[in-house]
Amino acid sequence: MDVNETIRKKSLAEEIAELIKRQIDEGKLKENEKLPTESELAKLLGVGRSSIREAVKILSSMGLLSVQQGRGTFVAEKVETPDEIFRQRVERADIKELQEIRDILEAPIARIAARRRTDDDLIEIEQHLRARKEAALSGDIALCIEADINFHKAIANATHNKIMASLYHDMTAHLASGYEYIYKDTSRLMETQPEHQQLLRHIEAGDEKAAARDAKLLWKDTKIDEK
Numbered sequence: 416m417d418v419n420e421t422i423r424k425k426s427l428a429e430e431i432a433e434l435i436k437r438q439i440d441e442g443k444l445k446e447n448e449k450l451p452t453e454s455e456l457a458k459l460l461g462v463g464r465s466s467i468r469e470a471v472k473i474l475s476s477m478g479l480l481s482v483q484q485g486r487g488t489f490v491a492e493k494v495e496t497p498d499e500i501f502r503q504r505v506e507r508a509d510i511k512e513l514q515e516i517r518d519i520l521e522a523p524i525a526r527i528a529a530r531r532r533t534d535d536d537l538i539e540i541e542q543h544l545r546a547r548k549e550a551a552l553s554g555d556i557a558l559c560i561e562a563d564i565n566f567h568k569a570i571a572n573a574t575h576n577k578i579m580a581s582l583y584h585d586m587t588a589h590l591a592s593g594y595e596y597i598y599k600d601t602s603r604l605m606e607t608q609p610e611h612q613q614l615l616r617h618i619e620a621g622d623e624k625a626a627a628r629d630a631k632l633l634w635k636d637t638k639i640d641e642k
Contacts, residue, residue, distance in 0.1 A: 427462060428469035434460075435470065439479055439490055450480070450488045517586050518631070521567075524583060525614065525630035526623040528573035536573035537619055543569050544611055551605040559601045566611065570618065570630075607633065 425433075438444045450456065453471075457464045471488055474480040481491040528536070543566035550559035564587050571583040598604060610633055617626040 426469075427466045428473065431460060431462065431466055431470035432473040435474060436477075436479060444490050446490050446492050448490045449486075450490070452487065517583075520571075520579070520583055520586070521630040521633070522627040524571050524574055524579065525618065526627040527576065527579070528570045529618045529621050529623045529626040531575050532573040532618055532621075536569070537615075540566060540569045540573065540615055540618070544608075544615055547604070547611065548608050551601040551608065554601055556598060556601050556604075559604050560598065563604060563611075570614075573618070 435444070435450075444450070451459065453464050453467050456467045460467070471480055471482065475482055479491055481489045483489060532540075543562050547559060547562035547566055550556075550562050568580075568584055568587055571580045574580060610629065614626060614629045614633065617629055
């Protein structure tokens, strides 16, 4: 460590900005709520107006405050990012819709995982597969479903494609509750344990074609009947 390196302390304006941001995060300052005037805030906090002015600039640049000429300073409306909008849509989606998307992703994910998996990836996949079997044998449906989903998520991680893995994780995050309606006990999950084991072997062997084929075939057991 460089002993000559200086540690930058937060300015007073930054501390004020953090204080206001915390009020916003905790809901004490609501969206579109008008803040006290610059002079009022300075008096309330016992600081100079210049520090208040700088703090407002910091929060405005972060999109947390909106300075409206002639009207004052307001808490800005929260703008949802594309990622947040997508997550909300996933949360509202019907399980059948999620399953259809998952069916599309399974084969290419398994194929890429067979090409890129590391030894550590294989260890993680195998651990979840073992947990799946143990839960199935014990009759613990909740743990079995969780282990099953974690098994497939670990395969998605083995692609080392962050976008693909994130998309897959978002999809599977909301499937567990739906699967509880599909699987009344662990018997069907136990029946497909050998197929899951075979998928792991193909990924371990780097057999992309066989891994993709087996991943696609696995979902014949979890198809959701059309109404």
